[in-house]
Amino acid sequence: MDAALDQIAARAAAAARPFAQTTPRARAAALVAVADALDQNAAELIAIAIRETGLTEPRLTGEVRRTSNQLRLFAEVIVDGAYLDARIDDADPEYVIGPRPDVRRVLEPVGPVLNFAASNFPFAFSVAGGDSAAALAAGCPLIVKTHSGHPELSRRTGEIVAAALAGAGMPDGVFQVVAGQQAGVELLKDDRIRAGAFTGSTHVGRLLADIAASRPRPIPFFGELGSVNPAYATAGAIAAEPDLLQGFLGSVAGSAGQLCTKPGFLFVPQGAELGPVGEAAATVPEHRLLNPGIGRAFEERRGAVLAAPGVTVLAEGEVRVDDAQQRFATPTVVEVDLATLREHRDDLLEESFGPLSIIVRYADADELPAVQRDLFPGNLTSTLHASEAELADGRLADLVDALAETSGRVLFGGWPTGVSVTGAMQHGGPYPATTTDATSVGTAAITRFLRGVAYQSAPQSLLPAPLRDDNPWGVPQRRSTAGRSAGWGTLTGHH
């Protein structure tokens, strides 16, 4: 490791203790300062992002708003304090399992976090994105390995974030950026880094996860990798939802299909009239792919799908290359029957990162639970479109079970793109959707960067604030008083 990189790791390590000792109110104020700074500089940042990523101004404007608001959401979460899961067991000489000392437990930051930024959300999953917000909210010094797809935006966002954190009085070293694959890998191997986060491809994510797992001291690695997000439409839904096709195409083609929750498969009953797919797809304007590498990969993947035996092309779409090797695409939609999908699963099941989706015709709805369990064992999302009558009569219960077993989020109607950043969101599912089952979106994402520490028979003056009897931060405390039969306790202190 060269001296500059070593110093970055050293600064993060040195910041761990002072940062852990900041109050939630101070960290919340810092997160809000970052949010405000992003909003104030939005016009400049969006202009850079349009140039570097080819994403549209409306999309990027919404993404900045999402990014600044998720920083504010984490500010609320840490001030509330429920995320600390503070538990107090009073001493109890008569405790059923033997005399019990005073034991108190709280979640504390794990230490320096290395976050590998994504290509496809230059704000929301990049330098100041969700993983960064969660790590900083938890009190973990953060190093962001920026994505090569938007270098100037990363540099400028990094300056803005660093200035806002410093202006809010956060300790030196709590936020740093590095560029380049080698720097990322070397830091991931460094003992001073205590957790990794990643959003990107299954191939790269797995390489990094394996590095994290094979360190002398392994660390948790929270990778959000690949997902094909199957959607199922019943006969009832086809009849009841005239805008189903438009909704599907909008979700497939939005941001040129470069979204981790893009529906890669739509299951439709044989013979059901879905509407004029080719005609509808032809109204979607071409959209640039994020960068030449992603464009090339999409072109190859699209070629493989179009060439697979048994595939009927409904909308061929187009991929145009410009002089700078940027590619511009319109949506490709093909159709197969279920037997073909099963037979050519090795060609067809891989994620297509771009505006391509596969419609699968099925004969028997009773087959669908087994299809999901067999072909789609790990997804960020799965979607079910059915009529109210079908949902009500119980016949879909097994399919819903199958979707829940294999997915982080199950949607009833609607489309999976456009992930709501909220308390109940789950953006993470069985492998390869994520490397662990943890969520990387929503307030539960903060728990990835926390670990439990118990204090036994500690004097009040040496306890962390959330565990003190006087509860100076007013956080929820789950208290088990002496004389109860077990240790689960009663919640107090919630405001």
Added chain:
Amino acid sequence: MDAALDQIAARAAAAARPFAQTTPRARAAALVAVADALDQNAAELIAIAIRETGLTEPRLTGEVRRTSNQLRLFAEVIVDGAYLDARIDDADPEYVIGPRPDVRRVLEPVGPVLNFAASNFPFAFSVAGGDSAAALAAGCPLIVKTHSGHPELSRRTGEIVAAALAGAGMPDGVFQVVAGQQAGVELLKDDRIRAGAFTGSTHVGRLLADIAASRPRPIPFFGELGSVNPAYATAGAIAAEPDLLQGFLGSVAGSAGQLCTKPGFLFVPQGAELGPVGEAAATVPEHRLLNPGIGRAFEERRGAVLAAPGVTVLAEGEVRVDDAQQRFATPTVVEVDLATLREHRDDLLEESFGPLSIIVRYADADELPAVQRDLFPGNLTSTLHASEAELADGRLADLVDALAETSGRVLFGGWPTGVSVTGAMQHGGPYPATTTDATSVGTAAITRFLRGVAYQSAPQSLLPAPLRDDNPWGVPQRRSTAGRSAGWGTLTGHH
């Protein structure tokens, strides 16, 4: 994989759905039935355990009580329902980050769990132990890979547990036992197994963790490996605690030191009078080590410590071998100065699994935080003995920080052996104490076997019970109503 083993995995996989659909009340009743059955058969089981492990009747009697009561504790936890972390975000067209659909999230069982039983707690960390209780409470089918050190006890306990679960109406296949290292490894590689748990040595635990991480679909592996549990005594504590030496020796020698929280190091100021270590140690009767393999390993480890340069022997202890190759030991206590410990760290820092501890003399208490951070980066516990005046005046704050950064549990006075099974317990710390920071003791252990699933715009009839508006199980629900600025919500439904 042979047909019998394949069938075991198939039965666990088939049980996943019906088990996940049992109510917490039904699972709680089943856990209580297991607890009652253990208590009713305690005399028979303890007799087998004495023979197979060499542990004493009082110790084993207490351990059965702990084991049955931790099953009852998990029964309380699941009926309470707070562990489900149910979150409901009402739909909100005016949500600050964009229109929000109705999203609800609950923790659901991960699926079949493989639990590798430990040698040193033939009840509490074995067939019906804490990991088993947590997995069953979570609703995960369980396969226990039994420990070769107590085969008959494992077989008999397995029969009792299986009968109790069946009698309580739990689905077929929710609980199975297998024996043998090869069976354990093959199952750990099997895609039907969704999480692993382990208590044992760093060497074996790391091998298994690496297998879990290198599967085509990696799974979480919760291993509790090694810990030397440093304890620090200040000058004030030596003066104020006349029974410090007795307490220390009791914790070192109890169960022949074969406890994962045994204090392997006690730091004492140079010149402070700790008392007659050799004389006190000589009053401890010899105690059998668990099995010939552990006995042999302890004998070797003790030899290495006694032979290390700069070591002063305070209590030499003894290791006696009988005809069956069982070893019987009395406590060994040696003393080194801090410089010697640093110089010979490769010889001295390794865990000694048996009745051996190292007293370290230090010159300057201000050095101790750096000592802990440098020499002891990952521990289940760390212990501080100091006077009330020393604790009150703030001089120990940095040491307490260092202990919390590097340990799962920090004790103020007392000794780390005898882990209380309670809501606030943390039995897990930075590697190698555990492979993840999760706890394997206490009610928080259940979260290891759960994953978040979100339901978007779901009809009430297809929602899991904890997410329904009518809340039939009466679990705590964190609800974020429309019109609030963010998604953290308000807790309702707690009883």
